[in-house]
Amino acid sequence: MAPLPISSIRVGKIEDVQELIKSKPNKVPERFIRDANERGGLVSLKTHLHQPIPVIDLSKLSKPHTNDDFVFEILKLSQACEDWGFFQVINHGLEVDVVDDIEKVAKEFFEMPLEEKQKYPMEPGTVQGYGQAFIFSEDQKLDWCNMFALGVYPPSIRNPKLWPSKPARFSESLKGYSKEISKLCKRLLTYIAISLGLKKETFEEMFGEAVQAVRMNYYPPCSSPDLVLGLSPHSDGSALTVLQQSKDSCVGLQILKDNTWVSVLPLPNALVINIGDTVEVLTNGKYKSVEHRAVTNRERERLTIVTFYAPNYEVEIEPMGELVDDETNPCKYRSYNHGDYSYHYISNKLQGKKSLDFAKILN
Ligand SMILES: COC(=O)C(/C=C/C1=C(C)CCCC1(C)C)=C/O[C@H]1C=C(C)C(=O)O1
Numbered sequence: 001m002a003p004l005p006i007s008s009i010r011v012g013k014i015e016d017v018q019e020l021i022k023s024k025p026n027k028v029p030e031r032f033i034r035d036a037n038e039r040g041g042l043v044s045l046k047t048h049l050h051q052p053i054p055v056i057d058l059s060k061l062s063k064p065h066t067n068d069d070f071v072f073e074i075l076k077l078s079q080a081c082e083d084w085g086f087f088q089v090i091n092h093g094l095e096v097d098v099v100d101d102i103e104k105v106a107k108e109f110f111e112m113p114l115e116e117k118q119k120y121p122m123e124p125g126t127v128q129g130y131g132q133a134f135i136f137s138e139d140q141k142l143d144w145c146n147m148f149a150l151g152v153y154p155p156s157i158r159n160p161k162l163w164p165s166k167p168a169r170f171s172e173s174l175k176g177y178s179k180e181i182s183k184l185c186k187r188l189l190t191y192i193a194i195s196l197g198l199k200k201e202t203f204e205e206m207f208g209e210a211v212q213a214v215r216m217n218y219y220p221p222c223s224s225p226d227l228v229l230g231l232s233p234h235s236d237g238s239a240l241t242v243l244q245q246s247k248d249s250c251v252g253l254q255i256l257k258d259n260t261w262v263s264v265l266p267l268p269n270a271l272v273i274n275i276g277d278t279v280e281v282l283t284n285g286k287y288k289s290v291e292h293r294a295v296t297n298r299e300r301e302r303l304t305i306v307t308f309y310a311p312n313y314e315v316e317i318e319p320m321g322e323l324v325d326d327e328t329n330p331c332k333y334r335s336y337n338h339g340d341y342s343y344h345y346i347s348n349k350l351q352g353k354k355s356l357d358f359a360k361i362l363n
């Protein structure tokens with residue numbers, strides 16, 4: 001994937017949010033204040049308060065007690081992917097140490113002095129390093145978030161200059177964590193294939209050597225959470241995304257369901273999984289890549305560790321024949337190269353589901 005022509009991008013001063021709050025400003029700077037129609041505070045909790053996102057118990061799929069257990073959980077998974085595009089997984093099999101360790105090193109990274117973190121800068125127009133991604137103009141609003149993102153697999157997408165030497169265990173922890181998340185994604189994709197009535201190896205065979213990237217999002221507390229957003233509304237460009245929320249995390253992730261922002265209540269020891277744009281296209285829209293965003297909290301910080309799992313850049317993506325029917329379910333997306341989609345995704349600001357216009361067939 002070619003880099004963007006960064007010299008032409010002027011983004012103005014991007015204030016570091018952690019540093020900003022140290023100076024205890026009496027007002028949130030203008031560049032973080034959202035227009036009234038997109039503010040974090042305007043949330044109706046009414047509609048879905050009693051309908052939390054589905055929870056899938058992976059132990060029922062890997063070691064089912066009965067065939068009924070397996071079928072029931074697969075049906076739940078299929079409903080979750082169709083109706084919500086999001087679900088939480090419990091009994092996912094990741095070692096507690098691996099999960100704890102990545103959270104610890106991520107925390108230690110964000111707690112380092114700014115000069116240390118700035119040794120790994122995210123240059124305008126790029127998505128790896130420390131800073132804010134997806135900013136392309138001086139007047140674009142900023143998210144109330146500091147972000148550190150790295151490409152992990154295949155190793156050829158790693159930029160070694162951006163892998164921090166401190167905390168000392170950072171690189172080792174990230175590699176160990178990513179290996180486990182890769183196994184989890186492969187497993188989830190086999191269950192997703194089964195839920196669609198496909199051969200279980202379908203996605204692994206199609207994806208080749210998968211692309212995997214991690215983004216660590218640190219949301220400091222904000223004195224006026226109603227005025228800002230932690231992360232702008234977007235859908236993920238990946239096939240699957242795995243989100244780990246720090247222990248005793250407050251609510252922050254919200255997903256758009258039936259035009260209402262619904263908060264995802266963190267469950268202890270669970271991981272949040274969402275369907276990305278790639279699976280939406282492959283399933284011809286049956287499984288949805290749902291728009292989501294993050295809001296902030298007046299008193300509490302929040303840390304999330306997010307893995308994007310996607311096909312190799314060489315792979316051609318198009319709705320799978322089994323999910324298209326010219327009469328009843330015509331093809332909704334054109335075919336495209338995943339590397340081109342990744343380039344398109346990172347060349348535009350986060351704006352709901354707009355990235356997918358790249359592939360939509362308009363009638
Ligand atoms: C800040 O980064 C992102 O939000 C992001 C980027 C991921 C990537 C890297 C950090 C390095 C390697 C390439 C890649 C674009 C995957 C989001 O990732 C989404 C967007 C696409 C496309 C995807 O596959 O995941």
Ligand SMILES: O=C(O)CCC(=O)C(=O)O
Nearest residue numbers: 215217252253294304306
């Ligand atoms: O931090 C969160 O809750 C959301 C993160 C997210 O959506 C992302 O990083 O793509």
Ligand SMILES: [Fe+2]
Nearest residue numbers: 234235236292
């Ligand atoms: Fe996301």
